[in-house]
Amino acid sequence: MTYNVTIQANGQTFTVEEDEPVLDAAIRHGVPLPYGCRNGTCGTCAGKVVEGEYRYPRQPKAVKQGNIAEGDVLFCSARPLSDLVIDVQLVEEEAAIPVKIVPARVEALERMSHDVMLVKLKLPESQRMQYLAGQYIEFLLRDGRRRAFSIANAPHDDEFLTLHIREVPGGYFTHYVFHDLKERAMLRIEGPHGGFYLREESDRPIIMMAGGTGFGPCKAMIEHAIETGLQRPIELYWGVRSREDLYMGELAEQWTKDHDWIRYIPVLSEPKAEDNWSGETGWVHEVVAREHPNLSGYDVYLCGPPPMIEAGKKAFLARGLPADRLYFDSFDFSEGR
Ligand SMILES: Cc1cc2nc3c(=O)[nH]c(=O)nc-3n(C[C@H](O)[C@H](O)[C@H](O)COP(=O)(O)OP(=O)(O)OC[C@H]3O[C@@H](n4cnc5c(N)ncnc54)[C@H](O)[C@@H]3O)c2cc1C
């Protein structure tokens, strides 16, 4: 059975299969609904169902935890039970790049630290992927599972797509990447995805807060800003456990030497004695909040583990940051996908 979904604001209509998430159908039809994790955790895809019925196959985490507004529906999880009219803020035109599935060859695998692998992918010459700095791709695995990873290089430098992949203990895909994946292997990827990309039309100063491999998409955005001569003040706060986790700290230091509009503040939550660390310690969002008691004039980008994103969102909105200037990608894992 197929249903029609109509966007209330502009009357645009697309079809969705009975057991298909509304968001998946929107992506398939090129309708620019906002989204992040695609698994019911981050809340980015929330909107209202104005007419019609829907169901969730299981209650999404963001609903369970009360992280979305009363009456909001998560379109990445909702399946239609009838035709729907929905009210949702569409993504700006520039981010609505067609999503495609392409084969990707593993060009290089490089260990960056004890638990981070740099994976360099080469796409067929005829099928380069257009994307915005900060967006992510998904690996489509043979058994139907999907795994999301942010692109860590800027679009101008797109001969390869590079990813920074952290090994998740017991993780199905990341264990494979660290222990079995070989150079020249072929994988399938889908992208680009996500609403986490640099808003270039703004003239406000930028704060980026990265946790762990959340550094990757921030790197892509900063390299894009350097390439395009953006020159808006950027402060990058990078939170990790100990010094060994700052797997590209030297590159970040170099940015600050070459460009006086970039500031880099590494923050260690569990420095080791041998780190001889005299820099910032503690939770990275607390360091940002301490240095910026008033965030009303900033654009803020957050990327990394879900607890860091949640803590950052709360702290920064409480310091005057307007919600529509808070952009984030929460590195949620794929529940059942
Ligand atoms: C939009 C987006 C972009 C992402 N970009 C990156 C990136 O650039 N680099 C990167 O390293 N990761 C990134 N992630 C997270 C990454 O997708 C997951 O860590 C990955 O899917 C884990 O796959 P797996 O098969 O190894 O683990 P699974 O087998 O799916 O997970 C096994 C168990 O490990 C735990 N787990 C898995 N992942 C996480 C996690 N991230 N945090 C906490 N616990 C976890 C869960 O308990 C899970 O049940 C991104 C996630 C999203 C949604």
Ligand code: FES
């Ligand atoms: S909750 Fe739907 S995209 Fe994250």
